[in-house]
Each structure stands twice: as structure tokens, then as C-alpha cells.
Amino acid sequence: xxxxxxxxxxxxxxxxxxxxxxxxxxxxxxxxxxxxxxxxxxxxxxxxxxxxxxxxxxxxxxxxxxxxxxxxxxxxxxxxxxxxxxxxxxxxxxxxxxxxxxxxxxxxxxxxxxxxxxxxxxxxxxxxxxxxxxxxxxxxxxxxxxxxxxxxxxxxxxxxxxxxxxxxxxxxxxxxxxxxxxxxxxxxxxxxxxxxxxxxxxxxxxxxxxxxxxxxxxxxxxxxxxxxxxxxxxxxxxxxxxxxxxxxxxxxxxxxxxxxxxxxxxxxxxxxxxxxxxxxxxxxxxxxxxxxxxxxxxxxxxxxxx
Ligand code: ASP
Numbered sequence: 001x002x003x004x005x006x007x008x009x010x011x012x013x014x015x016x017x018x019x020x021x022x023x024x025x026x027x028x029x030x031x032x033x034x035x036x037x038x039x040x041x042x043x044x045x046x047x048x049x050x051x052x053x054x055x056x057x058x059x060x061x062x063x064x065x066x067x068x069x070x071x072x073x074x075x076x077x078x079x080x081x082x083x084x085x086x087x088x089x090x091x092x093x094x095x096x097x098x099x100x101x102x103x104x105x106x107x108x109x110x111x112x113x114x115x116x117x118x119x120x121x122x123x124x125x126x127x128x129x130x131x132x133x134x135x136x137x138x139x140x141x142x143x144x145x146x147x148x149x150x151x152x153x154x155x156x157x158x159x160x161x162x163x164x165x166x167x168x169x170x171x172x173x174x175x176x177x178x179x180x181x182x183x184x185x186x187x188x189x190x191x192x193x194x195x196x197x198x199x200x201x202x203x204x205x206x207x208x209x210x211x212x213x214x215x216x217x218x219x220x221x222x223x224x225x226x227x228x229x230x231x232x233x234x235x236x237x238x239x240x241x242x243x244x245x246x247x248x249x250x251x252x253x254x255x256x257x258x259x260x261x262x263x264x265x266x267x268x269x270x271x272x273x274x275x276x277x278x279x280x281x282x283x284x285x286x287x288x289x290x291x292x293x294x295x296x297x298x299x300x301x302x303x304x305x306x
């Protein structure tokens with residue numbers, strides 16, 4: 001059971017972004033409007049403000065999109081993407097590291113391998129913490145950009161059938177996205193090998209779980225594919241292979257709806273072959289661009305300028 005965030009959900013998201021539980025539908029609508037505005041009209045409302053990017057785990061998109069978002073808004077970034085070159089390698093605690101960074105910055109984007117890391121950081125830190133992934137727990141800013149992508153691509157969220165496929169047990173993006181979609185009238189379907197099922201805490205009565213895509217590909221409005229998170233399993237990269245070959249094929253896409261949206265938080269490691277990249281339904285590159293705008297909205301709101 002994920003013990004992350006019991007009381008902290010009371011914290012308003014403009015003060016710290018820890019979990020999607022902090023957002024209501026109207027908060028989300030407001031954030032998406034802000035993202036639209038900032039995407040369309042370049043402004044520098046964060047001139048003179050500084051962000052720390054503190055990443056204890058690998059990142060390409062999240063760290064660089066927060067960096068780009070902050071820079072586009074006129075601010076600057078202290079990037080600590082490789083904590084081994086910081087005092088963390090000397091044994092400094094997470095608490096001391098965030099208390100150090102709060103002396104120099106106005107907000108901290110934090111990714112950490114422990115599920116309780118963002119919560120621990122918030123307890124000791126005066127400046128806003130933005131959770132950029134806490135172990136197998138949540139990835140709220142990713143889920144918000146995923147939802148924004150669906151809204152942009154389909155013009156609605158209500159009424160859609162969203163199928164999530166892959167490592168639903170360890171994937172934090174699908175945990176956060178599932179919680180967000182519960183706020184809308186969306187039908188959820190989960191496809192995974194039995195070992196990698198969505199944890200019970202995210203399931204509701206009536207959720208459909210499948211071993212393969214066959215039964216659900218034809219009427220999915222959104223197909224959200226994730227990789228197997230081998231680094232989170234015993235044995236790491238050498239974790240046992242699953243009897244679950246879920247690489248999408250051209251044949252799957254031929255059976256899918258013409259207006260299906262194919263998404264992936266990335267990195268992909270074989271689940272979506274590059275030959276599908278040119279399919280207009282493949283939205284995973286557009287998803288990254290949408291992410292830049294959502295993260296601009298989050299920074300502008302959290303840093304209090306808009
Ligand atoms: N980039 C996403 C994350 O940090 C997805 C992944 O790594 O599979 O959770």
C-alpha cells in the first residue's frame with residue numbers, strides 16, 4: 001500500500017504540487033487555460049526567479065521540459081541532474097539538500113526513488129516543491145500533461161474509453177493518470193501481465209482488466225502504453241522477462257479507431273515500433289510539446305506570478 005500523502009493533500013497545489021489528489025476539475029480547467037495562454041503568447045513573468053531541478057533518478061523529458069519552461073518564462077534554473085556530483089555523494093540527507101536549495105531558489109522540482117520523498121521535502125522546505133516522480137507512487141505533472149494531451153487531441157475527456165497497457169504496477173504515470181481520469185466520465189481499461197497489474201488502491205468496481213490488447217483495441221479512444229520498469233524490480237535490468245509481448249503492430253493500428261490517440265510517457269523500449277511514428281494517431285511526440293505548456297502553467301501558478 002502506498003502510504004504517500006495522507007495529510008499533505010490538504011496543501012493547495014499552488015503551494016506545492018505533490019499529488020493529483022490536490023486538483024479539482026476546476027483547478028485543472030484553470031491550469032489548462034493558463035497553459036493555452038502561455039503557449040500562445042510568450043511572456044517573461046518569472047524574470048528574476050530561480051528554479052532548482054533536483055533529480056535523484058534519470059530523466060530526459062521532465063528535467064529538460066521544466067528547464068525549458070522556466071527559461072521561456074524568463075527565469076533561471078539550477079540543474080542538479082546528477083546528484084552523485086553533489087553533496088548527496090558525501091551522505092547528505094534529502095532534507096538538508098532541499099533546505100540548502102531553498103536558500104538559492106524560489107521552487108524545487110524533485111524526482112526521487114523513494115515514495116515518501118516529496119512529502120519529506122515539503123515538511124522541511126519553505127519554497128514550493130513540485131513532485132517530478134516519487135518512486136512507484138505518482139508523477140502528477142506528467143499525468144496533467146497527459147490529460148491536456150487527451151483534451152487537445154479529442155476536444156473532450158468525458159465519454160472516452162482510455163486503455164492503459166504495460167507495467168501498471170510500477171508505472172507512476174498510470175497511477176496519477178488513473179486518479180485524474182476518475183474525476184471525469186471516462187471508462188478505464190487496464191492491460192498487463194498478471195504480475196504487473198494496477199495496484200488495488202487505484203482500482204474501482206467495474207474496472208476491466210485484461211491480459212492482452214486484442215479484446216479492447218477496437219473501441220479504445222486513447223491507448224496509453226508504458227514500458228516495463230525493470231529498475232524497480234528485484235534484479236534491476238536483469239529482472240525476469242514477462243510472458244507478455246505487447247509491442248504494438250501495424251495490425252493493431254489497423255484494427256484501432258481512426259480517431260484513437262496513441263500515447264506513451266516515454267522512454268519507449270520496444271513497446272511502440274518507430275514504424276508507427278508517422279501514423280497521425282501517434283501522439284507521443286506532440287504529448288511532449290503539450291507537456292512544455294502545462295509545465296509553464298504550473299511554474300507560473302506555483303511561483304505566484306499569474
Ligand atoms: N518518464 C516516466 C517516469 O519517469 C515514465 C517512465 O520512466 O517509464 O515515470
